[in-house]
Amino acid sequence: MRYTRNELLDIVSAQMPARRWTHVEGVIETSVRLAHRYGADPIKADLAALLHDLAKFWPVERQEAVVREQGLNPELLDYDKQLLHAEVAAFVAEQEYGIDDPEVLDAVRYHTSGRVGMTLLDKIVCLADYIEPGRNFPGVEHIRELAEHNLEQALLAGFDSTISFLIEKGKIIFPLTLLARNDLVRQLDREGK
Numbered sequence: 562m563r564y565t566r567n568e569l570l571d572i573v574s575a576q577m578p579a580r581r582w583t584h585v586e587g588v589i590e591t592s593v594r595l596a597h598r599y600g601a602d603p604i605k606a607d608l609a610a611l612l613h614d615l616a617k618f619w620p621v622e623r624q625e626a627v628v629r630e631q632g633l634n635p636e637l638l639d640y641d642k643q644l645l646h647a648e649v650a651a652f653v654a655e656q657e658y659g660i661d662d663p664e665v666l667d668a669v670r671y672h673t674s675g676r677v678g679m680t681l682l683d684k685i686v687c688l689a690d691y692i693e694p695g696r697n698f699p700g701v702e703h704i705r706e707l708a709e710h711n712l713e714q715a716l717l718a719g720f721d722s723t724i725s726f727l728i729e730k731g732k733i734i735f736p737l738t739l740l741a742r743n744d745l746v747r748q749l750d751r752e753g754k
Contacts, residue, residue, distance in 0.1 A: 563659030569611055572658070577618045585614055587693030588686070595685045599712050602682070609668035609686045612660065616649040624649045640735045647673040675720060675741025684716050691719040698722070711754060717745045 564572065574582045589610040596606035616624055624645040628637055633648050651670035654660040668686040671679065675687055692705045692715070700722050707715035720742040727734050 562661070566608070566611070569608075569658065573611060573615045576615055581614060581617060584693060584695050585611065587695045588613060588689045591689035591693045592686050595689055595708065595712070596682075598709075599681060599685065601685050605662065605665050605668070605682055606685055606689075608660070608662075609665045609672075609682060610689060612650055612654045612658075612665070612669050613672045613686060613690065614646065614650065616653060617646040619646070619649070621645065627652060637735075640733060644673055644735055647671065671737075671741075674735050674737045675716075676737055677740050677744045679716075679741060679744070681712075684712050688712065688716045688719060691716075691722075713745050713749055713752075714754065717742065717749065720745065 573585065577585070589607055592606040592610035593603045595601070596603040616627075621642045624642070625638060627633065627649045628635065628645060631652055633652060637644050637648055647670055651666045654669055655666055660666060664680060664682050667680065668682045671683050672686045672690050676683065679687070688704075688708060692701060692708055700718070704715050704718045704722065707718055720738060724734055724738065724742065
């Protein structure tokens with residue numbers, strides 16, 4: 562890592578409005594709390610949460626250019642532009658900030674879409690992004706309650722909420738999110754939960 566945590570705080574917070582930085586702080590706090598609760602590395606959770614939205618407020622054209630020019634997942638270009646920032650953030654974290662931990666980079670990369678075979682850290686950062694204290698949407702309290710007892714059930718409820726919202730709005734759904742949701746259902750079925 563080329564930067565200290567404090568330097569990264571300054572670098573990342575400078576790239577977004579104050580209200581989004583408040584969100585990032587909430588995701589950091591929630592990720593660390595969930596890491597302690599579920600046995601993940603809280604230092605990795607802190608770092609992934611800190612970096613997860615670093616490209617969120619870049620112009621869409623800049624995000625698309627990074628995806629194209631750096632050979633990142635081209636499928637993202639065909640879906641909601643909100644998906645781009647996660648892939649771009651992981652790339653920038655590695656290339657510009659020297660983050661070399663693949664687990665941290667994947668947690669950043671998949672915090673919006675999820676994926677099949679999500680790691681514990683992936684699940685924690687993704688869920689923390691849904692339920693951080695500043696989030697206020699129908700059903701968030703239920704997801705927060707689930708998060709106290711079962712990480713996978715809470716994340717499944719989060720994916721279900723997102724998918725329902727997208728269907729209600731007539732939007733297309735990124736296939737990886739559906740696959741991630743189905744994978745969680747299978748995992749919970751195997752565990753009898």
